[in-house]
Amino acid sequence: MTRLSNATLDRLPPDVARPGYERGALATGIVHLGIGAFHRAQEAVFTEAALAAGDLSWGILGASLRSPDTRDALAPQDGLYTVAVRGPAGEDLQVIGAVREVLVGAEDPAALVTAMTDPRVRIVSLTVTEKGYCHDPATGRLNEAHPDIVHDLADPQRPRSAPGYLIEALRRRRAAGTPPFTVLCCDNLPRNGTTVAGIVRDLAAMHDGDLARFVAGDVAFPCTMVDRIVPATTDADRAAIAQRLGVEDAWPIVTEPYNYWAIEDRFPAGRPDWPGVAFVADIAPYEAMKLRLLNASHSVMAYLGYLAGHETIADTIADPPFRHLVEGLMDHEVTPTLKLPPGTDVAAYKRALIERFANPALKHRTWQIAMDGSQKLPQRLLGTVRDRRAAGAPIDRLALGVAGWMRYVTGTDERGQAIDVRDPLAARLRTIAGNAGLNAARLAPMLLEVREVFGDDLAADPRFRAAVTDALSRVIARGARGAVAATA
Numbered sequence: 001m002t003r004l005s006n007a008t009l010d011r012l013p014p015d016v017a018r019p020g021y022e023r024g025a026l027a028t029g030i031v032h033l034g035i036g037a038f039h040r041a042q043e044a045v046f047t048e049a050a051l052a053a054g055d056l057s058w059g060i061l062g063a064s065l066r067s068p069d070t071r072d073a074l075a076p077q078d079g080l081y082t083v084a085v086r087g088p089a090g091e092d093l094q095v096i097g098a099v100r101e102v103l104v105g106a107e108d109p110a111a112l113v114t115a116m117t118d119p120r121v122r123i124v125s126l127t128v129t130e131k132g133y134c135h136d137p138a139t140g141r142l143n144e145a146h147p148d149i150v151h152d153l154a155d156p157q158r159p160r161s162a163p164g165y166l167i168e169a170l171r172r173r174r175a176a177g178t179p180p181f182t183v184l185c186c187d188n189l190p191r192n193g194t195t196v197a198g199i200v201r202d203l204a205a206m207h208d209g210d211l212a213r214f215v216a217g218d219v220a221f222p223c224t225m226v227d228r229i230v231p232a233t234t235d236a237d238r239a240a241i242a243q244r245l246g247v248e249d250a251w252p253i254v255t256e257p258y259n260y261w262a263i264e265d266r267f268p269a270g271r272p273d274w275p276g277v278a279f280v281a282d283i284a285p286y287e288a289m290k291l292r293l294l295n296a297s298h299s300v301m302a303y304l305g306y307l308a309g310h311e312t313i314a315d316t317i318a319d320p321p322f323r324h325l326v327e328g329l330m331d332h333e334v335t336p337t338l339k340l341p342p343g344t345d346v347a348a349y350k351r352a353l354i355e356r357f358a359n360p361a362l363k364h365r366t367w368q369i370a371m372d373g374s375q376k377l378p379q380r381l382l383g384t385v386r387d388r389r390a391a392g393a394p395i396d397r398l399a400l401g402v403a404g405w406m407r408y409v410t411g412t413d414e415r416g417q418a419i420d421v422r423d424p425l426a427a428r429l430r431t432i433a434g435n436a437g438l439n440a441a442r443l444a445p446m447l448l449e450v451r452e453v454f455g456d457d458l459a460a461d462p463r464f465r466a467a468v469t470d471a472l473s474r475v476i477a478r479g480a481r482g483a484v485a486a487t488a
């Protein structure tokens with residue numbers, strides 16, 4: 001089958017949206033580190049709308065820090081790819097033209113640094129996942145012992161880590177008298193811009209104090225809240241999309257209609273006039289609402305749903321005890337901790353979340369969301385636990401979610417089958433689980449000693465320890481579904 005490309009754009013059926021602007025006239029204004037499915041379904045879609053509105057200076061150069069897959073798929077397609085939006089009304093297809101080029105950091109780090117020093121590049125945005133910042137998730141500080149950071153300190157001109165790329169490019173821009181770009185973190189981290197600013201400043205300080213002062217004083221790191229559910233694309237999705245396009249797209253995206261982006265408006269070097277983006281003064285209430293309601297529910301469903309034999313989030317939320325658990329978690333344990341964004345109808349947001357989780361057209365695997373739990377639990381569940389603990393309020397459902405993670409990272413499911421646990425700490429977690437055995441009174445306290453996740457405070461908190469141990473013993477004794485039914 002012929003491939004999607006500039007040359008085949010005009011063969012697409014009329015109901016497929018496509019770039020109406022002159023792609024050849026695009027300049028690169030944004031370098032994006034971590035060009036996975038999420039970026040291509042979110043920032044790139046908002047940017048496509050800005051390009052369509054006429055400002056062609058914001059084309060995107062995407063980079064994968066490691067894998068060549070996205071570059072290999074998109075290069076023969078001139079960077080074009082399809083976004084399939086699946087909702088109750090069916091499926092809409094849009095071909096996105098915003099991505100001009102994709103580089104692979106691991107193949108040629110110097111080329112990527114050079115691209116980031118181009119004066120026309122005014123934003124470097126990132127979706128490198130939680131673990132890509134090489135930080136300690138409990139404290140948000142740079143992990144100086146991280147192997148990629150150790151490497152980048154020894155060989156800064158050929159970086160491996162996202163902070164390493166930012167530092168080297170900022171250093172070179174400064175030396176050349178080029179104003180710095182704005183760093184736009186789009187990962188699900190708490191106070192993501194501020195957190196990344198601290199990580200980058202800490203790394204700069206290990207090189208030289210002047211550079212650290214420049215990062216702290218002259219580089220903007222606005223915080224963002226990003227919200228769109230984007231499951232991994234499957235071969236069946238690819239086949240169905242090719243069928244509708246009449247040409248092959250090796251790298252399409254499947255997502256939901258919902259797409260939200262809130263950003264603190266601090267862009268000294270300028271920014272696209274992104275249609276539909278909420279520019280806000282303080283991201284904190286937006287981010288807490290989203291991380292603590294959406295992402296927390298996702299993670300709780302991921303661990304417990306996987307253990308209960310549910311393949312997808314839609315399957316999990318369709319199982320009544322799980323739905324009750326998620327509703328109870330959101331209403332009784334999370335909502336009381338939130339300071340809401342101005343004008344927000346939180347009940348409507350929660351109702352919409354349940355519908356979004358239930359979208360049967362999205363095959364969002366519990367296994368996919370379960371990945372990297374050690375990096376996700378702090379901002380999704382543990383911040384809420386701290387607030388509830390300070391208020392002396394119950395944490396049964398939150399503790400059950402943590403217990404689900406503990407049972408999951410043992411690496412063996414309820415039928416004795418191996419679980420493919422993907423996590424930067426997987427080996428250590430499995431060793432702990434092996435030493436403890438499937439015994440809540442041993443396993444829970446040993447996992448609570450993983451301070452990068454639980455911090456010193458929660459590791460030592462008797463109420464939290466008791467609640468998690470209790471929940472884990474129920475998960476072990478009754479199975480995840482039984483424990484959910486008993487708690488919901």
Ligand code: CS2
Pocket residue numbers: 188226227228229230294295298299368369376
């Ligand atoms: C998910 C998120 O994979 C995960 O951990 O919880 O990617 C989630 O789908 C997005 O944050 C939704 O905005």
